[in-house]
Amino acid sequence: MHPAKSVILFTTASGAGYGLIAWFGLFGAFGLLPAELWMGLLGFGIGFGLIVLGLLSSTFHLGHPERAWRALSQWRSSWLSREGVAAVFTFLPAGLFALAWVLLGRNDGLAGLIGLLASLSCVVTVACTAMIYASLRTIRAWHSAWTLPIYLLMAALSGALLLQVFLSLWQVPLGRVFPWAILILFGLTLGAKLLYWRSLASEEGGSTAESATGLGDLGKVRLLEAPHSESNYLMQEMGFRIARRHAEKLRRIVLLAGFCAPALLILLALLMPGVPGVVATLIAVALFAAGLVVERWLFFAEAKHVVTLYYGESRA
Amino acid sequence: MTSLPTESGDTKLGLVIDLDICVGCHACAVNCKEWNTSGHSAPLTDKDPYGADPTGVWFNRIHTFEVVQEAGDSRTVHFPKSCLHCEEAPCVTVCPTGASYKRAEDGIVLVNAEACIGCKLCSWACPYGAREYDEDAGVMKKCTLCVDKIYNENLPERSRVPACVSTCPAGARHFGDLGDPTSEVSLLVAARDGFELMPEQDCKPVNRYLPPRPKVSPDEATSAAPLIAANFDDGSAGLLARWVDRLLTR
Numbered sequence A: 001m002h003p004a005k006s007v008i009l010f011t012t013a014s015g016a017g018y019g020l021i022a023w024f025g026l027f028g029a030f031g032l033l034p035a036e037l038w039m040g041l042l043g044f045g046i047g048f049g050l051i052v053l054g055l056l057s058s059t060f061h062l063g064h065p066e067r068a069w070r071a072l073s074q075w076r077s078s079w080l081s082r083e084g085v086a087a088v089f090t091f092l093p094a095g096l097f098a099l100a101w102v103l104l105g106r107n108d109g110l111a112g113l114i115g116l117l118a119s120l121s122c123v124v125t126v127a128c129t130a131m132i133y134a135s136l137r138t139i140r141a142w143h144s145a146w147t148l149p150i151y152l153l154m155a156a157l158s159g160a161l162l163l164q165v166f167l168s169l170w171q172v173p174l175g176r177v178f179p180w181a182i183l184i185l186f187g188l189t190l191g192a193k194l195l196y197w198r199s200l201a202s203e204e205g206g207s208t209a210e211s212a213t214g215l216g217d218l219g220k221v222r223l224l225e226a227p228h229s230e231s232n233y234l235m236q237e238m239g240f241r242i243a244r245r246h247a248e249k250l251r252r253i254v255l256l257a258g259f260c261a262p263a264l265l266i267l268l269a270l271l272m273p274g275v276p277g278v279v280a281t282l283i284a285v286a287l288f289a290a291g292l293v294v295e296r297w298l299f300f301a302e303a304k305h306v307v308t309l310y311y312g313e314s315r316a
Numbered sequence B: 001m002t003s004l005p006t007e008s009g010d011t012k013l014g015l016v017i018d019l020d021i022c023v024g025c026h027a028c029a030v031n032c033k034e035w036n037t038s039g040h041s042a043p044l045t046d047k048d049p050y051g052a053d054p055t056g057v058w059f060n061r062i063h064t065f066e067v068v069q070e071a072g073d074s075r076t077v078h079f080p081k082s083c084l085h086c087e088e089a090p091c092v093t094v095c096p097t098g099a100s101y102k103r104a105e106d107g108i109v110l111v112n113a114e115a116c117i118g119c120k121l122c123s124w125a126c127p128y129g130a131r132e133y134d135e136d137a138g139v140m141k142k143c144t145l146c147v148d149k150i151y152n153e154n155l156p157e158r159s160r161v162p163a164c165v166s167t168c169p170a171g172a173r174h175f176g177d178l179g180d181p182t183s184e185v186s187l188l189v190a191a192r193d194g195f196e197l198m199p200e201q202d203c204k205p206v207n208r209y210l211p212p213r214p215k216v217s218p219d220e221a222t223s224a225a226p227l228i229a230a231n232f233d234d235g236s237a238g239l240l241a242r243w244v245d246r247l248l249t250r
């Protein structure tokens, strides 16, 4: 699949934003975060900023952005529509929670309950995003049991790393134990990703050039002539092949830059409180962000659509 | 409404494409473009049509496959493909806006260009590559089963068939109600073991394909005596011609 920048930005940025706000809601409600003005302003500023950036980028890649509101109507059948509804709904509890935090200096009691609702809405929204892809039977790499957990884990991890920056800057006591949770999240996400890649390699696609043409009874099917001499929309959108050539290298970048290096830095930050710890955490965030973008790019670029069977592929 | 119609009628209009007969002339693709570029989903935009890298929207494309048989023998199969108007159309259910819909009365799958936001998700959901995005209009387009032709009362009745069907010089395309087991198309499918494409994708396409007939080996092949020679009647030629003929044959 063609890895459109807008969709990569949408899924990574909004995922990180939802992740951060979900952690704020959860820990705020349990009294583990002080309802401090600047922490609230910056935290919700960055969280909402990332979410809005993602949503805007996904809206502007539409053919008709001005009609985007129509996408809220078909939640009964469409995961994209559900995602839109969940995204819009999340602004309500998350916005109220942010207001209570920043204006009233409260994140406990009723505000805490609203915070929990905000966290839950964030999780639901990310899950809907994942299901847009996981529900497509035409793309084996997405129609996988791993798609949903990996999207949730990646969002939780990006939010957790951002949260850790706040914890270490404000020297919140939670900041001395939360890194362990981050390391566990790293382990889980890495494991899920490795198992996902393994399942991709070991399972064969169920559709073939033979099933696509129905000519399998006659023999082995191979494309002789494409319909047109030049490329077309289908090939541009769904016939992306560059990634499969470089997949090994890119996967190694994801593993090293996205997982191993930031995890080590978080461990380092645990041992070095104070400024060096904050710096290490910031570098970890930057490295993970880069790894996340490559991971998402691969998620799209490596995925093979069954329509390619009509354009020369033999299995998808 | 992008949920599929719950009480769909029995009518399932669709195409039956005979892979034994198709000669790969692309006439149906051209006439499809011709009719539809001023029809329901008009225009079928082309980009850079006379330049080095032309692309454009087509509802029907003709692929050509080679099927390699066991004995090292192979055959060429021309393979036209347009929307199969699936009963469980995933392109319809993924659409967030309701722009994509399946008509309950005849099963035709259409896009409402007024409501489409151009998110392209439907084209990702279709296994058959039957949806093409019009960059100019910013909306998705697809085969309409010539909905503006098959019900068009301004046309003589015999012309009320899809453009691709009426134009096929080989008679490889048939149009009819595949929901009615006694219709001509259904009988044809039954007689020729018509099949659906990629049944494993669970879309339940309505269109059917008829397989190429088994190849006849040169030994088994029989052919009639040449008809042309038998039709020459030298005896009826004029006197001068017969004289010249005899003179030159000597």
Ligand code: SF4
Residues within 6 Å of the ligand: B082, B083, B084, B085, B086, B089, B090, B091, B092, B109, B125, B126, B127, B128, B129, B130, B131, B142, B203, B205
């Ligand atoms: S062929 Fe594709 S576009 Fe047509 S109904 Fe089936 S899934 Fe939808």
Ligand code: SF4
Residues within 6 Å of the ligand: B094, B095, B096, B097, B098, B099, B100, B111, B115, B116, B117, B118, B119, B120, B121, B122, B123, B139, B140
């Ligand atoms: S591109 Fe248009 S028709 Fe297709 S899913 Fe999006 S809104 Fe629906």
Ligand code: SF4
Residues within 6 Å of the ligand: B031, B032, B033, B035, B036, B059, B060, B082, B083, B142, B143, B144, B145, B146, B162, B163, B164, B165
């Ligand atoms: S039915 Fe009409 S729109 Fe569909 S492929 Fe044939 S000519 Fe084109």
